Amino acid sequence: MSTALVLALAMVLDALVGEPRAIWDRVPHPAVLMGRVVGWFDRVLNDGGARRLKGFVAMAVMAAGAAILGMVLQVFGPLVELIVVTVLLAQRSLVTHVRAVAQALRLSVGEARRSVAMIVGRDTAAMDGPAVARAAIESAAENQSDGVIAPAFWFLIGGLPGLLLYKITNTADSMIGYRTPRHxxxxxxxxxxxxxxxxxxxxxxxxLIWLSHGMWAGFAAVRADARLHRSPNAGWPEAAMARVLGVALSGPRAYEGQMRDFPFVNAMGKRDIGPHEVEASCTTLWRSWGLGLALVLLLTLLG
Structure with missing residues (x-):
């Protein structure tokens, strides 16, 4: 079975099944196990001097270990590959979490703050409705890249070693990749x-976001907006999402009690947004996922 075919089947299974709680309530999810590994290195090595060197060594060891584990798992054949890839994709769970914010916004801002706090790292206590909606849409765009397209890409490029190498790196970045005094x-x-x-x-x-909405021209605007973002990568899917939905994203927000005056992405877009726009972002997630699946199937046909 080709790598592309395994990926296509995994994408469909993930979309159908998601992350069954009946399983992950009983055994730890692989992402949780990766988090424990990162946490162990953080506790053991992140102290004293030469912290940058220690962090480099920790990342190198984790990356090598993940790649070796991927090589071992590949020996067991396509079925094991299919299971691992399905578990490590997160399309359905992403849509579920983002849609929960839209549903909460229809109830109250307080409910929405609690819901969006599950998927973003910024302060949520003082958010109004539009700020909650922006946070959910930004998370939708960024996490489709981190949780779906990037794992799929690296599996196509490097099989299970490539996928696990990416996942441990992304997990480490989400836990220790912050510009805080400790990390x-x-x-x-x-x-x-x-x-x-x-x-x-x-x-x-x-x-994928852009093309799945039938847009062929004007991508230069996405490129220009992406440069305004604080991240060299997250700005790209966020800028595309902002443009296809006609909304302004990013902008000022608070981290650890400190307000950051980030510029808006697609600043001329609509700012007074709510559950309708969050639901629209979920539709965009499925449209871009569908286009991605079509491309993977095309690779399968091309051998």
Whole structure:
């Protein structure tokens, strides 16, 4: 069975099944296990001097271990590959979490704040309705890149070693890749490696979002908006999502009690947004996913 065919089947299975709680309530999800590995290195090595070097060593060991594990798992054949890839894709769970924010917004801003806090890292206590909606849509765009397109891309490029290498790097970046006093030095290697691995997938995700809405011209505007973003990669899918929905994303937000005055992406877009726009972002997630699946099936047919 070809790598592309395995990926196509995994994408469909993930879309149909998602993450069954009956399983993950009993055994830890692989992403949880990866988080425990990253947490162990953080506790053991992130102390004293030479933290940047220690962080580099930790990231190198985790990356090598993930790649070796992928090589071992590949020996067991396509069925094991299919299971691993299905588990490590997150399309259905992403849509579920984003849609929950839209549903909560229809009830109250307080409910929506609690719901969006599950998928973003910023402060949510003082958010109004439009800020909650923006956060959910930004998370939808960024996480389709990180949780779906990038894992699929690296599986196509490097099989299970490539997929697991990407996932451990992305997990490390999400845990220690922040510019905080504790992690700025130790998490530097994880953050930079994650940036490198997401260069192509982030732009590919933006292209899928754009093309899945029948847009062929005007992508230069997405490129220009992406440059306004604080992240070298996350700005691409967010800029594409902002343009196809006609909304303004990013903008000022608070982290750890400190307000950051980030510029808006697609600043001329609608700012007074709510559950309707969040639901529209879920539709966009499925449209871009469908186009991605079509491309993978085309690769399957081409051998």
């Amino acid at each position: 700025e030095a130790f998490g530097w290697a994880a953050a930079r490696f994650d940036d490198l691995l997401n260069v192509i997938p982030a732009r590919l995700t933006a292209g």
